[in-house]
Amino acid sequence: MQRRWVKIAIGAAVVLVLLLVMVPQFVNADAFRPALESQLGTALGRKVTLGKLSFSLWSGSVVADQLAVADDPAFGAAPFLQAKSLKIGVDTGAFLFHHKVNVRSFLAQSPEIHLISNAQGGWNYATLGGNGAAATSSGHSAAMPNVTVGKMEIDDGKVVVSSTPAAGQPFVWSDVKVTAQNLSFTQAMPFTVAANLPGNGSVAMSGTAGPLNRQDASATPMTANLIVKDFNPVATGVLPASAGIAMDADVDAQVASDGKILTSTGKVVARQLQLMRGGSPAPSAVNLTYTVHDHLQARTGEVTDIAVETGPVAVHIQGTYDRSGPAVAMNLHVNAAQLPVDSVEELLPMVGVRLPAGSQLKGGTLTAMIVITGTATAPVLAGPVEV
Numbered sequence: 001m002q003r004r005w006v007k008i009a010i011g012a013a014v015v016l017v018l019l020l021v022m023v024p025q026f027v028n029a030d031a032f033r034p035a036l037e038s039q040l041g042t043a044l045g046r047k048v049t050l051g052k053l054s055f056s057l058w059s060g061s062v063v064a065d066q067l068a069v070a071d072d073p074a075f076g077a078a079p080f081l082q083a084k085s086l087k088i089g090v091d092t093g094a095f096l097f098h099h100k101v102n103v104r105s106f107l108a109q110s111p112e113i114h115l116i117s118n119a120q121g122g123w124n125y126a127t128l129g130g131n132g133a134a135a136t137s138s139g140h141s142a143a144m145p146n147v148t149v150g151k152m153e154i155d156d157g158k159v160v161v162s163s164t165p166a167a168g169q170p171f172v173w174s175d176v177k178v179t180a181q182n183l184s185f186t187q188a189m190p191f192t193v194a195a196n197l198p199g200n201g202s203v204a205m206s207g208t209a210g211p212l213n214r215q216d217a218s219a220t221p222m223t224a225n226l227i228v229k230d231f232n233p234v235a236t237g238v239l240p241a242s243a244g245i246a247m248d249a250d251v252d253a254q255v256a257s258d259g260k261i262l263t264s265t266g267k268v269v270a271r272q273l274q275l276m277r278g279g280s281p282a283p284s285a286v287n288l289t290y291t292v293h294d295h296l297q298a299r300t301g302e303v304t305d306i307a308v309e310t311g312p313v314a315v316h317i318q319g320t321y322d323r324s325g326p327a328v329a330m331n332l333h334v335n336a337a338q339l340p341v342d343s344v345e346e347l348l349p350m351v352g353v354r355l356p357a358g359s360q361l362k363g364g365t366l367t368a369m370i371v372i373t374g375t376a377t378a379p380v381l382a383g384p385v386e387v
Helices: 002-026 029-044 092-097 341-351
Strands: 048-050 053-056 061-064 067-069 081-083 085-090 103-109 112-118 148-164 171-184 189-197 201-209 222-231 246-257 261-274 286-295 300-310 313-322 329-340 365-374 379-382
Touching: 029 048, 029 053, 029 061, 081 103, 189 222, 300 341, 313 341, 329 341, 341 365
Parallel strands: 103 148, 112 148
Antiparallel strands: 048 067, 053 061, 061 085, 067 081, 081 112, 085 103, 148 171, 171 189, 189 201, 201 222, 222 246, 246 261, 261 286, 286 300, 300 313, 313 329, 329 365, 365 379
16 A cells, blocks of 8 residues: 555656646746836836746746836936846646736846936936836826835846946946845835945845835835945945045944935944045044935035044034035035044044154144035045134
8 A cells, every 4th residue: 555655656746747847838927028017118218128938836936037127318328227037936727727917926037226316316216116217108207006015136237326427436236136025116115235336345234114105215214223344435436446435344323314304323433544645544444323314316415423433532423515516516514523642643544644754742632623515536625623
């Protein structure tokens, strides 16, 4: 009896394997390509092009050997996203027996995504899913589909951040991994992002985003925790080497946006910090804790407080900034009260100040009330310094 059941089990397993191998041969998955392209294009408000489709019964998925998502025409003709393959998890029963594609998940393999900002601060991804991008033949906006997809993943991706007109080198994220659960246009979704940065840096973010802002995707509400390791502004292309600012920084921040105001609080540990051209790195790590409120549409912000600390030295900065122009304009007030001169001396090379050889500052205090105006790349400092 036992041997009979073993034979039955083996026979059933063989039949199952044959089904798994043979069924996809009789399913013309590529016939669903126009429908899938149309569904994805309607959801994204962009033209979507898929390569040849194949069906895998084992994984319950349809696989496209290529994926391209068009960019907003205002930002150029190059694709917004390109991927080597797109794996679409489907309801197998509905697909095989009813010829319906009920999407459960997406996995984009090795995509390259281009994020571009213009001179007015707009982004090319802002119209994703927007009513204005997916128009019907009558010229009216297509309705936003209220669908939910269980999971979306990006694996081994690359994100290139640039501006038009071009200003400096693009900012590149590599080895990007993204996971988002319960994608919907009508509710918030949890997500995680991890990537590598140039110069051996890394970034990780986790939180929730949504529901999608249908007029401006860049104004979608979000809350997240951000962890950045070994951030080097010169290596990443954020600042040119000629600016004279250098550091290796770790960031632990909390970010919250209601679509209008983005609030960020956190801590930055800056090693080898140098703030002026011709300066030299600080001998010890400099700690910064901060709270900043950014008005997304107006492109202005308030610095509630930046506390700069190293050893017994503590400096506080408050003020405003304006990033609506070609360069970030600043109006910041620096309050440095009763700082021990001995500790301040260690920081002087960081701003390009060097004492004569063999000289030292011993004892006493330093107090400064400095106003910083001008731009971030060409600041103007003015105010009294008392020793």
